[in-house]
Amino acid sequence: MLLVVLEHDRGALGEPAREALTFGRTLAAKMGAEMHALAIGAGAAATEQVAAVSGDHGAARLYTVDHDVLSDFGPEAWGQSLVQVIDALGPGAVLACGSERGNEVMAQAAARLDWPFVANCTDVTPPAGAGREWSLTRIQWGGSLLEDATLAASGTALLTCGLHSVASTPVEPAPAAPPETRAVPVDLGAELARTVVKDRVVLDAGVTLPTAPVVVGGGRGVGSAEGFAPLEELAELLAGRVGCSRAVTNNGWRPHSDQVGQTGTRIAPEIYIASGISGAIQHWVGAMGSKHILAVNIDPEANMVVKADWAVIGDLHQVIPAMNAEIRRRRDRP
Amino acid sequence: MRILCCVKRVPAPGAKINVTADGLAVDAAHLGFTTSPHEECGVEEAVQIAERTGGEVTVLTLGPAEAAEQLRYAASVGARHGVLVSTDGSAWDPQRTARALTAAIRSLEADGGVFDLILFGNESADSGGFQVGVRVCHALGRPIVNGIKGIETEGSGVRARREIDGGFEVYELDLPAALGVKEGINLPRYPTMRGRLASKKLEITTFEIEADAGDQSLVRLHRPTETVSQTVILGAGPDAAPAAVDVLEELGLV
Numbered sequence: 160m161l162l163v164v165l166e167h168d169r170g171a172l173g174e175p176a177r178e179a180l181t182f183g184r185t186l187a188a189k190m191g192a193e194m195h196a197l198a199i200g201a202g203a204a205a206t207e208q209v210a211a212v213s214g215d216h217g218a219a220r221l222y223t224v225d226h227d228v229l230s231d232f233g234p235e236a237w238g239q240s241l242v243q244v245i246d247a248l249g250p251g252a253v254l255a256c257g258s259e260r261g262n263e264v265m266a267q268a269a270a271r272l273d274w275p276f277v278a279n280c281t282d283v284t285p286p287a288g289a290g291r292e293w294s295l296t297r298i299q300w301g302g303s304l305l306e307d308a309t310l311a312a313s314g315t316a317l318l319t320c321g322l323h324s325v326a327s328t329p330v331e332p333a334p335a336a337p338p339e340t341r342a343v344p345v346d347l348g349a350e351l352a353r354t355v356v357k358d359r360v361v362l363d364a365g366v367t368l369p370t371a372p373v374v375v376g377g378g379r380g381v382g383s384a385e386g387f388a389p390l391e392e393l394a395e396l397l398a399g400r401v402g403c404s405r406a407v408t409n410n411g412w413r414p415h416s417d418q419v420g421q422t423g424t425r426i427a428p429e430i431y432i433a434s435g436i437s438g439a440i441q442h443w444v445g446a447m448g449s450k451h452i453l454a455v456n457i458d459p460e461a462n463m464v465v466k467a468d469w470a471v472i473g474d475l476h477q478v479i480p481a482m483n484a485e486i487r488r489r490r491d492r493p
Numbered sequence: 494m495r496i497l498c499c500v501k502r503v504p505a506p507g508a509k510i511n512v513t514a515d516g517l518a519v520d521a522a523h524l525g526f527t528t529s530p531h532e533e534c535g536v537e538e539a540v541q542i543a544e545r546t547g548g549e550v551t552v553l554t555l556g557p558a559e560a561a562e563q564l565r566y567a568a569s570v571g572a573r574h575g576v577l578v579s580t581d582g583s584a585w586d587p588q589r590t591a592r593a594l595t596a597a598i599r600s601l602e603a604d605g606g607v608f609d610l611i612l613f614g615n616e617s618a619d620s621g622g623f624q625v626g627v628r629v630c631h632a633l634g635r636p637i638v639n640g641i642k643g644i645e646t647e648g649s650g651v652r653a654r655r656e657i658d659g660g661f662e663v664y665e666l667d668l669p670a671a672l673g674v675k676e677g678i679n680l681p682r683y684p685t686m687r688g689r690l691a692s693k694k695l696e697i698t699t700f701e702i703e704a705d706a707g708d709q710s711l712v713r714l715h716r717p718t719e720t721v722s723q724t725v726i727l728g729a730g731p732d733a734a735p736a737a738v739d740v741l742e743e744l745g746l747v
Contacts, residue, residue, distance in 0.1 A: 259640045266624035270631035275708035278623040307712040353636045358663035367659045415677025422530045422676040462508050473730035481731035485738040
């Protein structure tokens with residue numbers, strides 16, 4: 160059996176859980192095994208969405224775990240819960256999405272078991288016959304390089320799939336009924352509460368960079384903090400968000416939370432409008448999940464221009480305001 | 494406060510990364526080396542906390558003799574002690590790395606007392622295993638939370654902020670504790686001339702540690718096959734704006 164650990168926020172599943180189930184479906188088929196899902200704590204057992212999404216994405220069964228310590232996310236408590244579930248169910252492999260939480264929970268479980276854990280896989284081949292050697296391809300350098308690796312798993316293989324390495328899709332036709340749900344009892348020490356979330360600060364109720372349908376990016380070519388004003392305007396016209404490159408945050412022109420890249424945010428918008436960005440690998444790996452890219456750059460040879468679907472060759476300080484004016488003109492048309 | 498920051502020496506690539514002929518490493522013949530970005534911010538954070546609370550920063554790395562360069566850089570911005578866990582420079586798997594770091598930290602703590610706070614980078618820029626810090630902390634029996642972009646010290650504990658979509662999660666840990674930090678937690682300072690001079694005199698403690706290899710083995714590195722897109726050039730300068738807006742309109746955004 161392949162067990163998929165569902166990432167959720169107090170019972171609400173997002174895209175990472177759907178991606179892990181989609182990746183897991185292919186892996187389970189290669190293993191000749193059923194795919195089951197696991198929801199750990201924080202009210203996940205009670206939500207219909209968790210069962211419905213698990214079933215719609217191919218999980219044959221849903222296991223839930225609840226405990227007083229699991230009132231909210233906590234890496235140690237989630238990791239220890241996973242260890243006990245593995246002990247109870249003996250899955251052939253455990254898979255989570257290689258998001259920040261997914262990798263952290265798997266690392267916690269692996270550390271406790273002293274087992275190997277392979278993060279951010281893009282392709283996984285289970286051992287043939289009675290062998291125990293898994294073949295994997297995984298992400299290095301945020302996706303600029305791939306690593307072929309082997310994993311000698313003594314029991315359960317612990318894996319994550321790279322964030323956005325698959326697009327999530329439900330099974331077709333949709334299952335007639337939600338999957339059977341079973342609770343797995345766990346025994347957790349009170350000390351595990353030491354790393355559970357204590358509080359939350361909500362900064363931005365609107366559209367955020369990781370989920371924005373449109374991102375207007377600016378790089379070194381913008382030249383200053385003030386230079387972002389027309390980009391802000393374009394983002395507002397398109398109900399999107401402004402992003403930027405590492406050069407921009409290193410210069411202090413924008414906060415780091417706006418940075419798109421290996422050490423910033425991975426974006427996946429419908430379109431990324433990349434202006435004044437050369438497209439160094441650090442930035443590209445954060446932007447490559449975009450469905451379409453429109454580059455605005457003075458250099459027709461720039462990496463970002465070469466990789467874009469469309470490009471305008473020119474100075475962003477002229478091109479972006481002209482685009483803003485054109486959008487307004489078309490919207491004002493009777 | 495006694496603070497340890499663990500860092501990794503990595504190549505500093507530009508627009509493309511090349512792989513050596515045997516596929517086992519990044520071809521760094523024409524590249525400089527740097528401190529992995531999350532850890533560069535870790536050093537800065539450690540130094541700021543030490544400045545605020547009174548204390549000393551020790552910086553620790555596992556790598557070849559050349560990794561002393563990254564220890565000296567950390568010293569140039571305020572770290573006081575440097576520790577090198579020496580390897581032949583080949584890539585160590587995450588379990589082996591964690592075992593060696595754990596042994597080194599145990600030895601440092603046996604001699605100098607427990608570190609109140611240990612900072613790791615959330616993940617290294619190159620191999621990105623997302624686990625060494627967690628494994629070390631489990632072995633040491635110390636709590637760790639990853640993804641940290643803000644640290645406040647409060648009495649005998651720390652308040653740490655983790656960025657999530659649209660806000661922050663807040664964690665409160667009693668010391669001794671560890672945190673995996675991310676770039677953006679601060680803007681690292683540049684070394685001063687005095688710092689550079691002082692870093693030349695940094696005494697580096699070197700450990701040779703035999704650590705058992707783990708169960709994950711590198712076979713080869715390769716570049717992903719890129720889908721070569723034919724870029725459609727919509728035009729030059731502001732005159733191309735209508736064509737650009739046509740694209741947005743086709744996507745249903747205008």
